[in-house]
Amino acid sequence: METREILERLKKGELSLEEAEGALRRQPFEDLGYAKLDTHRKIRSGFPEVVFCAGKADAHLLAIFGRLYEEEGEVLGTRASREQYELIRSKYAQVQYDETSGILKIEHEGKERAGRISVCTAGTADIPVAEEAAQVAEYFGACVERVYDVGVSGLHRLLARLETIQRANCVIAVAGMEGALASVIGGLVDKPVIAVPTSVGYGASMHGLSALLTMINSCANGISVVNIDNGYGAGYIAAQINRLGLRGRQEEERE
Structure with missing residues (x-):
């Protein structure tokens, strides 16, 4: 969530003070130990962080992909193999995969272009x-x-x-x-x-x-x-x- 969204949800009572504090603590990045997710990138550049899938351990890829999806409601991965697609699909059935390009993604429905x-x-x-x-x-x-x-x-x-x-x-x-x-x-x-x-x-x-x-x-x-x-x-x-x-x-x- 962006800072404004956190504050608005806190104001409306949709988030408790503790939940808002926890969300703000995760900014500007979230430390997973093996990876530091740049959750503020969209605020700075207009586009969220993307996952480079090639070479990642299965457990790391699944956690990173899932966490970014939870944060943004959509997520894009590049250079993904079919095996990595099957791994992600085991938890996120809505994921899309293009074998020609190696693109792995979950997108907002009805996205305007x-x-x-x-x-x-x-x-x-x-x-x-x-x-x-x-x-x-x-x-x-x-x-x-x-x-x-x-x-x-x-x-x-x-x-x-x-x-x-x-x-x-x-x-x-x-x-x-x-x-x-x-x-x-x-x-x-x-x-x-x-x-x-x-x-x-x-x-x-x-x-x-x-x-x-x-x-x-x-x-x-x-x-x-x-x-x-x-x-x-x-x-x-x-x-x-x-x-x-x-x-x-x-x-x-x-x-």
Whole structure:
């Protein structure tokens, strides 16, 4: 619960003084011993803490996922395996899992989404990373349009969807191999482009390093680059940009 909610519930008599005191003591983080949950992150940044599932012990994952769900009423996990999904589902039957992206989540019913983000891939092998980005952005309240398999080896495929891409508040360009897609899109839109290199490619691609270097060295303007295969990072930044775009329009309408 946020501080204001605690105080309002205390005022209405829905919480006792001791319960309110206990809730405030858990802020700004809750110490579980093996983990310190950042329960104030949503207050500071607008988005709550997310669980990186890979590598976590089963008991730790179950406790962390459950505690964040209890705190926020929803929770998002990334890089989850099917085994971890089955573990969480044993206690939270409503959990959703996407095996392509590794996204594990419980969401508020009827969540409203606004704005527009375009997520583009060079090829279908890049979709797992793109889906991680798209679903993270959707979880954080953005409308996402997927434009997949529009790599530079067939530029006409990208140009056929250009109007859709240009309408977005920002664009995520996901590509392996030589990673040229971000540069091409950067020269065609007037919005920020978030480039995501993937580890897709043959030997000299060096598990995504070639795409990373191409994107970092792009001569197109307005491109930022996240780490190799970091769909989560791209989706988060895109959601922030989308939120700023919505806020700007709302302020213009009020004026």
